[in-house]
Amino acid sequence: MLTDIERKILRIIGNYSAMKPKPPSIDVICVKTGRSREGVMTVLEVLAREEYIEWQRAEPDNIEVITSWERKGR
Template identity: 70%
Template structure:
């Protein structure tokens, strides 16, 4: 289950890419979420680990969305 900020960043990435045909940069995510760069990098690491996005810290602005919505947990 994703935290609120992880869910928010995933939705921002998904909506941004649907509207602009590209994913947002880390700096754009900072502006849209009000978080600092370190916080966004941590969130992106979690989303990549959970396989919602494909992302590597070495190329921070290259984000590929694998799953745009949070998965439903058991019993939902």
């Protein structure tokens, strides 16, 4: 089960990616959530580990959505 901030960032990435040809940058996510860059990077690591997104810290602005909504029963 995702926390509120994990769910919020996943929705931001999913909605942004649906509207634009590329995913949002880390800076855009920081502005939309009011979180620090390090805080956003930590949440992205969790989302990648849970296989909601494909993302690596080495390429922070390269985010690929696998599932843009929370799965039930996790």
